[in-house]
Amino acid sequence: MSEGEIWVDAAVLTTVATDLTSEGSRVHDQACRLDLTPDAGRSSDETARAISGLATTVAGMAEHLGTVASTLSETIAGYQASDARGLERMNGTGAAP
Numbered sequence: 001m002s003e004g005e006i007w008v009d010a011a012v013l014t015t016v017a018t019d020l021t022s023e024g025s026r027v028h029d030q031a032c033r034l035d036l037t038p039d040a041g042r043s044s045d046e047t048a049r050a051i052s053g054l055a056t057t058v059a060g061m062a063e064h065l066g067t068v069a070s071t072l073s074e075t076i077a078g079y080q081a082s083d084a085r086g087l088e089r090m091n092g093t094g095a096a097p
Contacts, residue, residue: 010076017072024065031059 034055040047 008079010080013072013076017069017076020065020069020072024062024069027058027065028062031055031062034058 032055034051036051038044038047038051
């Protein structure tokens with residue numbers, strides 16, 4: 001690759017987006033499992049608040065993974081569309097902008 005060129009392997013990026021979606025779902029499932037009230041005697045309320053805070057944080061992380069996956073997928077689609085239009089123009093089959 002020469003200087004200034006950009007090479008993107010859409011298949012690899014699609015795999016990354018799929019993995020992010022999958023892991024985001026797994027993390028979300030774990031956050032749901034944290035929705036419990038522990039029996040910790042006199043410390044039950046404090047423990048429940050700590051676990052609730054952790055569950056909220058984990059759920060937020062899962063949401064962010066989903067957002068990153070979605071944004072990556074949109075970026076891949078945009079890149080592929082742009083690349084296809086450029087190829088059509090170079091081949092003389094596409095309309096000029």
